[in-house]
Amino acid sequence: MVAGIPGTSISGLYYILLAFLMPVKEAYLSCNGRSSVKRWFNVALQMVNAAGIIGCIFGTGWVLSYVIRKSQLMMHGQIPQQVSSLMSLTSACAALAILAVVLLVVLGMSLVMPKRPSRIRE
Amino acid sequence: MSDIKGSDLTVLVPAYNEASTIADTIRSLKEQTLPATEVIVIDDCSTDNTSEIARSFGVTVVRPPKNTGTKAGAQNFGLALVKTQYTMAIDADTTLAPDAIEKLIPAVHDPKICAACGMVLPRYVRTVWERGRYIEYLFAFSFYKPIQDYYDRPLISSGCFSVYHTSALKANGGWQTRTMAEDMDLTWSFYHDGYGVRFLPEAVCYPVEPHDFKFMSKQLRRWSHGFVQNVRLHWRDVVHIPMLRSAIAVVLWDAVVATLAYLVLFPVLAVLVSPYFLLWYLIDGPAVAFPVLLQAARRNEFQKALASMPSFFVLRTVNSYFMLEALWSEVVLGKTLKVYEKGH
Numbered sequence: 001m002v003a004g005i006p007g008t009s010i011s012g013l014y015y016i017l018l019a020f021l022m023p024v025k026e027a028y029l030s031c032n033g034r035s036s037v038k039r040w041f042n043v044a045l046q047m048v049n050a051a052g053i054i055g056c057i058f059g060t061g062w063v064l065s066y067v068i069r070k071s072q073l074m075m076h077g078q079i080p081q082q083v084s085s086l087m088s089l090t091s092a093c094a095a096l097a098i099l100a101v102v103l104l105v106v107l108g109m110s111l112v113m114p115k116r117p118s119r120i121r122e
Numbered sequence: 123m124s125d126i127k128g129s130d131l132t133v134l135v136p137a138y139n140e141a142s143t144i145a146d147t148i149r150s151l152k153e154q155t156l157p158a159t160e161v162i163v164i165d166d167c168s169t170d171n172t173s174e175i176a177r178s179f180g181v182t183v184v185r186p187p188k189n190t191g192t193k194a195g196a197q198n199f200g201l202a203l204v205k206t207q208y209t210m211a212i213d214a215d216t217t218l219a220p221d222a223i224e225k226l227i228p229a230v231h232d233p234k235i236c237a238a239c240g241m242v243l244p245r246y247v248r249t250v251w252e253r254g255r256y257i258e259y260l261f262a263f264s265f266y267k268p269i270q271d272y273y274d275r276p277l278i279s280s281g282c283f284s285v286y287h288t289s290a291l292k293a294n295g296g297w298q299t300r301t302m303a304e305d306m307d308l309t310w311s312f313y314h315d316g317y318g319v320r321f322l323p324e325a326v327c328y329p330v331e332p333h334d335f336k337f338m339s340k341q342l343r344r345w346s347h348g349f350v351q352n353v354r355l356h357w358r359d360v361v362h363i364p365m366l367r368s369a370i371a372v373v374l375w376d377a378v379v380a381t382l383a384y385l386v387l388f389p390v391l392a393v394l395v396s397p398y399f400l401l402w403y404l405i406d407g408p409a410v411a412f413p414v415l416l417q418a419a420r421r422n423e424f425q426k427a428l429a430s431m432p433s434f435f436v437l438r439t440v441n442s443y444f445m446l447e448a449l450w451s452e453v454v455l456g457k458t459l460k461v462y463e464k465g466h
Contacts, residue, residue, distance in 0.1 A: 009376040009383075011266075012409065014368065018269050025272075042268060049265050049413040056408035064405070068398065099372070106371040109361045116359055118315045 010099045012053065017099075019050035129227060130207045131285070133158040136196035137214035138189070141170040143330055148179045150217035156224035159206050163214070166196040172214075192462040193281070194297035194304040201296045204288050211297075213282040216329040217245060226285050226325035236290035236317040237309065239279040240325030251338045253430035254437025255331045257414055260427060261434075263323065264417035271321040275365040277373075279312075279319050281305030283327035290317060301355060302459055303348025310352060313366055314359040335440075340463045342441055346448035347459035349377070354452065378449060381442040404435060 022043045029035040133151055137144055144163065151161050163176040167189040176183045186199045197211055208230055210223070219225075222240060229238035241263050247256045270276045279286075281304060291297075294311050297304040309319055332338035353374060361367050384403070391399035411431055418427030451457045 009380045011372045011376050012406070014372045015266055015269050018273065022269070022272055042272065046265070046269055046272070049416065052412035052416065053409045056412050057406070060405060060408050064401065098375070102371050102375050103368055106361060106367045110367060113358060113361055115362045116314075 010095055010102065013095050013099050016050045016053060019046040022046055129156050129158055129223065131158045131210055131223065131227065132204045132206045132208070132288075133161045133210045133212055134197050134200040134204070135161065135163045135176075135212055135214050136166060136193050136200070137163055137168065137172050137176070138166040138196070139168045139170045139172060140214035141168070141172050141175055143215040144172055145175050145179070146217050147212065147214050148176060148181055150220075151181075151212070152179065153220055154218065154223045155221045156227065158210065158223065162200045162203060164196040164200040166190055166199075192299045192304070194299045197304075198296035198299075201288075201291065207288055208285055209288045209291055210285045211281060211283070212327070213329055216282045216327050218283065218328075219326040222283070222325045222327060223285075226283075226322055229320040229322055230285055230287055232318075233287075234318050235320050236287040236312055237279040237284055238320040238322060238325075239276065239284040240321070240327055241323045242280055242282060242327055242329060244331040245328035246330060246333070247426060247430060249333045250433045250436055251335065252331050252333055253433035254435075255338075256430050257410070257427065257434035258437060260414045260417050261410055265413040267321050268323060270365075270369060273365045274318055275313070275363070275369065276309070276319050276321040277366070277369050278303075278306045279309045279321075282329045283325075290315070301348050301351040302344045302462060303352055306348060306352045307355065310356045310360055310366070313363050314356070338437075338440070339444065342444040343448070343459065344463060346377075346441075346444045347452060349373070349445075350448045350452040351458065377445045381446040381449075384439055384442040385446060403439065407431065407435070410434065 026035055026040060026043045029039070135144070135147060135151075140147075148161065148163070151158060161181040163172075163181055163183045165173040165176065165183055165185045167185060173183050173185065182203075184200060184203065186196065190196050190199060193213075201209065208227065210226075212218070226238055226240050229235055242259055243263075244252050244256045244259065246252055267276060284305065290312065291308075294308060294315075298307050298311075301307045312319055332341050353370060357370075360370055388399050388402050411428075414427055414431070415424060418424050448459075451459070
């Protein structure tokens with residue numbers, strides 16, 4: 001099974017950020033002799049995925065802005081000033097802020113909630 | 123090829139009225155490059171000839187005194203008979219790539235790893251529901267899951283095809299029947315117990331996915347309720363597990379916010395403000411398509427994936443309804459789904 005609704009909202013952003021952190025972790029592992037070519041291939045593949053997703057988001061935003069501005073020019077005879085780019089910047093900042101809040105909330109919960117023992121005895 | 127007697131593995135195949143699919147499942151198990159020591163089909167009191175078909179392949183077939191009511195119940199009945207070091211669970215409508223077991227089992231040779239799962243792809247990609255699921259799987263199993271695995275926290279060891287340390291599985295009491303998603307319950311229990319779980323994309327399985335709305339809705343209802351039930355059951359424990367808690371938190375956030383956006387916000391804004399807001403249903407299409415088509419191209423399935431993309435958006439919107447229904451029912455109304463209905 002898959003959990004939730006793949007390909008939506010802050011999940012995508014979360015995994016994009018994790019993908020961009022992968023080379024940092026892999027470089028650390030390489031320094032400690034715990035990396036491999038196969039692992040670096042996986043890192044590169046996910047970096048390509050993440051970069052491609054970001055490129056597609058910007059590309060879609062650009063195309064939509066263009067279409068909306070053109071249609072508004074045709075309908076109203078004027079082009080709204082920087083509305084589309086402002087909206088996309090606001091959306092990106094809002095998504096990052098929401099993700100940060102969600103991650104901080106669960107981190108905070110882990111600090112204040114008592115940890116229950118696992119059934120495995122060390 | 124690995125030593126064919128060296129798997130030390132029992133495969134459990136829970137089956138209820140699977141006469142149309144179980145032959146393919148057993149055949150694919152028999153044709154493995156690393157065959158299992160034993161294959162046990164648990165015929166959960168089927169009313170068709172599932173037992174007879176399974177026996178004709180020479181595998182062990184057992185039957186509980188009465189229908190157990192859940193897949194987990196049937197699996198537990200079979201688990202009591204397992205004597206090997208490793209146990210594999212596979213659905214009776216799922217086939218494996220010929221080298222799936224050989225690719226998957228080395229992961230659990232590490233004593234700290236007690237479960238491992240592989241790549242899941244629909245066997246048939248014909249209807250809008252199967253196509254939507256195909257894209258959903260390509261996206262999740264080529265982007266989300268490898269990243270989860272990289273950080274040592276796959277969210278779920280998929281119930282349709284996973285291998286386990288038998289001792290850890292038995293210590294957990296087998297598969298619990300307390301939620302509608304026994305695989306998620308088991309995976310999160312393992313993490314709490316300090317074990318690791320792996321995802322190996324090289325090991326591929328092919329389940330039969332729901333082909334129409336009736337069966338898809340049953341599966342989505344079960345999965346959505348199962349997710350909510352597991353969050354309610356495990357949240358005090360998973361909050362102490364880094365990466366897992368983050369992954370669950372963002373899924374939960376999306377489950378609430380994305381569903382409200384798809385089902386309420388976008389239609390309202392489209393009516394009250396501008397029809398342009400309907401574009402939000404599709405606006406992330408290219409972003410979803412990128413990893414999907416990349417993975418599909420690597421599998422020589424580019425055209426199939428491209429043709430299936432529109433179905434993804436249909437499935438996602440329907441999925442949103444069932445997620446919202448599960449949240450409302452389980453959390454607000456306190457009505458827990460207890461009846462296990464198969465996807466087909």
